[in-house]
Amino acid sequence: MRTSGTVLGSEESFRECSVYQWHRLDLRPNLDELYGSFHRDCIRRRIRHAERQSLRYEEGRSESLVRSFYALIVQTRSRQYLPPQPFEWFHNLVAHMGENVCLRVAFTQDRPVAGILTMNYGKTVYYKYGGSDAEFHHLGATPMLFWRTIQAAKASGRELLDFGRSDSENRGLIRFKERWGAQSVRLTLWRSPIHEGSPALERLKTRLAKAVCASVPFKMLVFAGRLMYRHVA
Template identity: 40%
Template sequence: MVESHPRSSIFHTREWLDALQRTYKYKPRAFTTSAPGSALSNGIVFCQVNSRLTGSRLVSLPFSDHCDPLVESPEDLQALLSAVRERTAGKFSHVEIRPRSISLGEQSNFKARSQYHLHVLDLHLSLEEVYSGLHKNGMQRKIRRAERERVVADQGRSESMLQEFYGLILMTHRRHKVPPQPLAWFRNVIKCCDSRVKIYVARVDNRPIASIFTLRHKKSLVYKYGGSDESFHNLGAMPRLFWAAIQDAKSEQLLELDLGRSDQDNEGLMRFKDHLGAARSPLQYWSSGASARVTSKGLAFRTAKHFLTRLPDSLFRLVGELLYRHAG
């Protein structure tokens, strides 16, 4: 059903769920109205997150920007939500669903909680038309600058490229005072998702200065993570990498570049994605039960905002290894 349903994404796949389970020990759970033994016609997939810090809950899905219920009708959706409510009552602090394109509706007993912006670049246009839609100063000029400065963009998913990517992730998370997800998470995503994963690394004089981590599902390319060396931002490496990813997506006849979510107060990130020509739409998360979930960003900022940046890399990474399993 995942491969055939029009609203399925990389986050619905068994491979993504396997990576979550291997890294964070989250147990996948699914709800459907389909009869036992019959082909699945609908479903909502969750991960069970058990934490002494943040409570026991069901999330659809942790570390996933969106995960639509895969349904064919409003009646299917309401039946599924009722089943979720009945079978989880009293067992979890709350249940969270993160749809991309479906409103759960207040009558479902799920309440609108966190809201973000989702950014998606339409790739139905020709490559020339996509390029003309890039912001002239914010993107086109920086891409040309990167070419003049001989910024080289490589791609792959080898261990050496992963290490370069993760080194840049560490730099970026230090700037933002938020610990990084464990290296094991990225290794497991690569191991489980395999050819769906592509890491892009920008280098100047053979030195890695920027990197992005992407995944492919059907006709969609998903940008999930990125990191950079701040001292080389003037070279335009990030625009260069995104342009390389767009060119590859067009050559593979993909139809959209999903740039993920942005916090509503993150003006810099929203502006960057706008400059790529992406359309911005509201992304609403819904929750049933208590809404006391603590995010990784919240935990980091509330307990150790200034302390974190003073830690050596080994301890900085350890904080992430300890934190993220509670924050899914």
């Protein structure tokens, strides 16, 4: 069970299993106020830098855009020593959720360099997936894509951007979200019965899995993702 508080802390039948940081950005201020709240060097300067590059921006749900986005997901997951989600996952997500899903991808010439997938529900836009080509990180494409997302969210009357959860040990990802002015709450995963598994054992399993994936050929990681994703998602 996941909660954003410690309501189960006094329950003897539950044990704290994992802790995350959950970041959300209030979109109700106007665009100038939002932009001014971003970190000057790590966000605003990189947005301006990206806008000076010869980047091509596309958004939508076309088959070609899904394939470009998926290529970036595969690269990113490979850098993290993790099997990527199968292509069919994203294809079906777009097909069944329609206008509630948006892909945003930046290209240099015809090469995709960064992409994000967001979903809309009510007054909230949810950031769900992102990928990038490490060779082009210096272009600042990812901050530009988030800024485009915020602008579109404001135009459509959304009031909240949900950046999702981050493992408490992933300080780099947490800092990235904080630099957008996003506020965080503690998100706790509780487990019952308490004797099943342990946080230390789960962390060991993750490290071992990454060590194995680091030695697996690229194509085998993609195959593993197609085979395993429905069981571990």
